[in-house]
Amino acid sequence: MSPEEKSLIQQTDKITKKDNSIPLKYATIIPAVFLLSLGGDIHTYVVNEWTQYTIRTDKFPNMSSVHNFSACSDTNHSDENYKHYKIVQQKSAMWLAMYNTAHHVPMIFANMILPSITDARGRRFLFVITSLGMLTRYCLLPVIIYFKLSFLFVVAAYGLDGLTGSSYALYSTVFSYIADITTGDNRRVRGIVVIEVVLVVKSVLSSILSGYFIDTWKIEYLYTGVISAFIAFTGFFTFAFLVPESLNEKCQQKSKSLLATLKRSTEFYYSTEFKGMRSCYILLLLCFMFAELSDMNRSTLETLYFLGQPFCWGPSQIGVYLMVRHASKGVVGLFILIVFQRFMSNQAICTMSTLSNAASYIVEAFAMTNLMIYMVPVAGMLSFLMIPMIRALMSTMTDNTTQGALFASMALIEVICSIISSYLENGIYAVTFSFMNGFVFLVLACFSMIDFTLLIAYCCVKPYHLIKPKIQTYNSVHNTNV
Template identity: 30%
Template sequence: MISNSEIREGYLRIFIPLCAADLFLFFSVVMAMYTSYEYGHDAFWDIEFPNRSKTMSNESGQSICGTTNASVQGDQEEQIVQAVVSKWNLYISIAQGVPLIFSSLFFSSLSDFFGRRPFLLLGTLGVCIKYCLMTLAVIFQWNVYLFILFSFVDSLCGSWVTQLAIAMSILSDLTASGKSRSFFIAVFSFVFGLGFSLGSFLSGYMVTLLGYDYSMAIACGLSAIAFIITCFIPETLSNSQRKQNFSCMGNVKEIFRFYMKKDPTYAGFTRWKFITLILSFTLIMMSRLGSSAFETFYLLDSPFCFSPEKISIFETARTCISEIMILAFIKLMQRCLRDEVIAFLGSISSVALFIVFGIAPSTTFLYIAVIIGSIGMCSIPLIRGILSKMTPIHNQGVLFGGIAVVENICNLTGSIIGNAIYSETVSFYKGTAYLVFAGFLFVAMVLLMFLMKDTPQNYNRKGTVSSQTDLIN
């Protein structure tokens, strides 16, 4: 049960707008992501095969492979387009990922000095600017490679990565160290997961009914709503809780200190646990984000031949089932199991999902994978919560800044690995990338298993001590 003493008074007037802002933000992010993927896929058909009939493209709302899989030439053309669009997406990932390593690092750390609110606004603003530019590019049919530049601009503002890191820091400001923090992070993850579901569900229908231009414009409008709501979120870090001295190199050292040096304030928690948790987080996020970079192309191609609407339905059903199951699973399991054990069980589910996805010969296997992998991503909010509980309140921004950097590196390297493997193996075995990421998840599962060595007695004692310390501070 969650104690009232573990939650700051008046938290709802901060927590609810924060959830609403991220609901709209991730709604826009996912809608724009799928729209841009499908727009790029269609645009490269025109670039590579300009004389091809429009009825053979996705503008008809049908999967291209559904009309060409009986033709050897059609299969070869599809593989060419798949390879080119994967490389295009790879360049976008690099343009966004590399600057984000630095912006997410410094903005999140700066929030410990200047407060959370300015950088929460900046990250949301960057997303809004990006989608406004993409909307103009689709309407006026600018060069598709300009999407790389727009992603670069977004990354300079910190994008959703910094916004999410600051939001997690705000949740830490609102809650004391304990299971309440893990649960609130899980609830927050459920809310922006709901935005993810809405974006994936509506994107295909919007593209089919309204076209790429209106779909991207809607995504732009949703990000603008997120920015407006964010303007009303008050500051959560008081002046007395902020760090007094700022140093760029000092912030970098602070991030690495978690994994290189013990914190005497939290002597019960050892350095190896920080390292094990962040390595597990890295492998899980790399697999999750890396697979999303090519999954749309995977589903568009044979043997699945999904249309944009079917991709929307499938991804929405998958996300909704997963988010609901994760929230219920965490709430139920926290009554009798430690967070580390729950995360380990989730990693087993993730491994099974990726293996079945990789070997799936038909759509039926994809649905089976969704069921057995429904609790797979519960490891992410739990690892965030465990790390946060091990960290003093004045270092929450540094902690989540470091996590944001890791998350961005995972997004960058995962996308590079995923797109590179997929583009090179699409001609002979399309599921290879999923199987590679399943190997990453297996290693994460083994690492989480080591965390279970910590005894329940020590866990309860340390959790109580850290809770009391936070409340006193």
């Protein structure tokens, strides 16, 4: 690195340190993300449980075995209650699949376009659109429950939310926002990891609150839905009125046609403009895809896994384990990142996280006791860093004026992976649980090892592209008041 290049990077860091508005932006974006997504998670619990409850009470009002059913009990499969239980589960699964499809199909198109537009119009407009779409879905649920409307209205609410990009577009814009207000690889990595930690915390808190609202305090689904909508409204209000813009008008690109906007989110991977860097983008995008496939459906698979033999856990035991796993990996992951960044590169930390993730899946696949299961979070201490580190590595390669386009391409991969993982991994579990109920976790471990291989390849080609993104970042910051 030449002295001139070092000087440019040092000046970039000084500009960022002098920006007194950055703490304010973190102080507004973090609670906005937390509150909106917390309300959304509670809403999801209500939708899932209310759907099953409604089907059960409508078709079999005298049935009491659903909540007490155990896969480990000596159930008589010819018993009427067992047959009713299967019908309720099948119909519930059908409607939940319809919700998922109505939600994700329009999101594919929305996430190809909307996050990219933020590079031309700023981030705040999409914060308002996506959070309003999510809030609308949350507010419609209590109305549907109160008037006892058809499940088709829930499908329509999910579809409407999907048209605005929903949580995937929101989070991709949040990550673009973090990229706008940070420079320097380590600071940007920490900023993105902090957002991921916030999302982990809300997952833990939402599972606890949902359990208390519905099971312990016996609050009806209607009022729990109202509570979730109110929590989400506070997040929407923060996004709409308190979160300041992060992308200065001087850095905003000129508005382009819809086709040009769509093209911008894919140019990183084929355009001659990124010649010499395309291999890095492609390798990291593949890493991101396999990381999402290995992580996205994990909690659902674990729920099925623990309900069956040899564990035979109930909902409360499963909830405690998921809380421990999520909480430990978030807190420990952030602490380890801060410590490890003093001694090794971000690429090395990311590579280690893939091995940690694979190890956690292997332990989980062969565990036969509760003690072994609680070794899974220990083996996976670094696994939490895998996805946010890949996001950060791609972001630090990219100029600030194209962060929205970059995260749009990643959001599209997330939506596709969400659909694929749900059907593929649940299908693998259904086919293989008869001879090894943990076999699906070995498949997910293989996905993590593919990530490890791709990251090694990335580390081999990255030395050719160390400086260019730094200079672009300096130029972006130098011409804007972030």
